[in-house]
Amino acid sequence: MKPILPVLLASTLLLGTMPSCAMLQAQSESSASEKAPASSSRLDYRHFSLANGLKVYLSRNPLEPRFYAQIAVNAGGKQDPHDATGIAHYLEHMLFKGTDEIGTSDFAAEKALQDQIVASYETLFAETDPAKRSELLKHINQLSVQASKYAIPGEFDQLYSRLGAEGLNAYTSNEETVYLVSMPKNRLEQWAMVESERFKDPVFRLFQSELETVYEEKNRSLDDKDDILYEAVAAQLYKKHPYGSQTILGSVDHLKNPSLAKMYAFYRQYYVPNNMAIVISGDIDLDATQKIIEKHFSSWESRPVPPFEAPAEAPIQGIERVKVQYKGEERAMLAFRTVPYDHPDRPALTMVDMLLDSGNTGLIKLNLVQPQLVRAAGSSPAFNKDYGAQYLYAVPKEGQALAEVEQLLLDQLNKIKRGEFDPEIMQAVALDFEIGQKRGLESNAARAGLMTQAFLHNTSV
Incomplete structure (x- = not known):
């Protein structure tokens, strides 16, 4: 089992000043409409x-x-x-x-x-x-x-x-x-x-x-x-x-x-x-x-x-690394502890993730995958009730050092911190998000999923 996986963890995900953005929110209804839902991002329920x-x-x-x-x-x-x-x-x-x-x-x-x-x-x-x-x-x-x-x-x-x-x-x-x-x-x-x-x-x-x-x-x-x-x-x-x-x-x-x-x-x-x-x-x-x-x-x-009663986790001091062996291609992952689901920073962190990896418009796809600087890469957030995390990963090309792909991922984060990205990218990822929300309302499974999450987090849909 030759591949070695280093996992890089840092204590916090630092954000620079970001332009304000409106996150889509559907509103709760005391009673739902009896007609088919309109083509919007709002769920009647x-x-x-x-x-x-x-x-x-x-x-x-x-x-x-x-x-x-x-x-x-x-x-x-x-x-x-x-x-x-x-x-x-x-x-x-x-x-x-x-x-x-x-x-x-x-x-x-x-x-x-x-x-x-x-x-x-x-x-x-x-x-x-x-x-x-x-x-x-x-x-x-x-x-x-x-x-x-x-x-x-x-x-x-x-x-x-x-x-x-x-x-x-x-x-x-x-x-x-x-x-x-x-x-x-x-x-x-x-x-x-x-x-x-x-x-x-x-x-x-x-x-x-x-x-x-x-x-x-x-x-x-x-x-x-x-x-x-x-x-x-x-x-x-x-x-x-x-x-x-x-x-x-x-x-x-x-x-x-x-x-x-x-x-x-x-x-x-x-x-x-x-x-x-x-x-x-x-x-x-x-x-x-x-x-x-x-x-x-x-x-x-x-x-x-x-x-x-959620145990209190001590802040992560600096970088922590762990190596794991498994059968498969090498991969580097970066994980940042962020905020829980009900934290006011969640919308901003969600936008950060979409700027990193959102279809063909995220920085990871534009700057790393399309130019073939790495074999594959992406990111995803996790907002649980007690803690949250942001994950980034990259699969190196043959002969490419894991340290290099780690730095390439960090470079994309630093671009966001410094605001070094085309504002149109933010508009594009927000549009992709809205389109995805609208399409999701056509699926009963997706609609039910939204309502289930509202129950679990005690929020409106």
């Missing part, structure tokens, strides 16, 4: 909350006879217990296994075995003696085989397939877990029935076999150069915060020693209506949809959610 605290965002988009739904949970990898990392992601998988009514042929008989499996995993979690662990694993395997006789694998997916679902999926990030699906417009009530049951009474069956799936996902990440790179950068940027001190997929040791009890505890703590949102965009009647949601989701019971 309805936002309301149920008595149990569940937030709901609805937007009508009659371009196709379907709707796209997301159920967002305001918790992700950063809320994982320190001794059981990966729980949020593993839980995401388990919420496709059914409930006490879906995915079982005899829940009463299955539950007796499931309770034993939960207790056995908890004993295993605390046991350190190899011989005793081996016996416990055999016992868990026997219980799992017996419980599987009552399970109906894939019934949840098959149910959705019969209803005409497309794109049934979910994702877990540091901050959130989101479940998503596209459905025919005439299946709205059936969707509400299934989802209200799914999140109210889940059963984490087939836990042992799903562990193999999660573990294989972890193994792939250990060989993925992008994951290796990201984790190396995050560990340097955030030495105390879970953004860098743990990973969303969890550690290998924790995945080898899972705790079902901790998973159920995570579910009970964060999967509560006052910590969740329903987001729907599509060919829907807003009033009828609101009534259906009130009918099926009002029975969920709210519970207090503990606030996340």
Whole structure:
């Protein structure tokens, strides 16, 4: 594994005086228009909350006879217990296994075995003696085989397939877990029935076999150069915060020693209506949809959610470097700790990133990629709730030193600091941004994504 990856980190991203620019902002509406959205960057939507605290965002988009739904949970990898990392992601998988009514042929008989499996995993979690662990694993395997006789694998997916679902999926990030699906417009009530049951009474069956799936996902990440790179950068940027001190997929040791009890505890703590949102965009009647949601989701019971206490990171003093080995082309990455999502500097930093890398108009593309000074290069921002970061990367040409591509990237930043760029570039990237926003409003998935982010960050769309 010859390639060596240096990661350059600095304490702050310095900005020179920049011309003022207007960032596009859509405004919240108490009720949405019943006509198709106009060709603008504004998203019409309805936002309301149920008595149990569940937030709901609805937007009508009659371009196709379907709707796209997301159920967002305001918790992700950063809320994982320190001794059981990966729980949020593993839980995401388990919420496709059914409930006490879906995915079982005899829940009463299955539950007796499931309770034993939960207790056995908890004993295993605390046991350190190899011989005793081996016996416990055999016992868990026997219980799992017996419980599987009552399970109906894939019934949840098959149910959705019969209803005409497309794109049934979910994702877990540091901050959130989101479940998503596209459905025919005439299946709205059936969707509400299934989802209200799914999140109210889940059963984490087939836990042992799903562990193999999660573990294989972890193994792939250990060989993925992008994951290796990201984790190396995050560990340097955030030495105390879970953004860098743990990973969303969890550690290998924790995945080898899972705790079902901790998973159920995570579910009970964060999967509560006052910590969740329903987001729907599509060919829907807003009033009828609101009534259906009130009918099926009002029975969920709210519970207090503990606030996340973000560890304080010390300022980065000067340059820190880390080298990582992986199979693949060499790459240099620069990472700057910036500001969290709700910071007033976020719009300016977003513009900085667009000036660096925005289609064919950014400085990196104009000054480095098009003249073939490097093989490839780019930048991207990350604005999380507790901290933010700006990333720049470049892939050197054959025989080119990594130090040279690092300096080329820094040169582009320095041009922005000194204002050494054509003002028309700023206008061009702002136009590209606006066009992208308008195009995004044609997609139900993109519209739902905007509303989900509004929920997660407690802002208007």
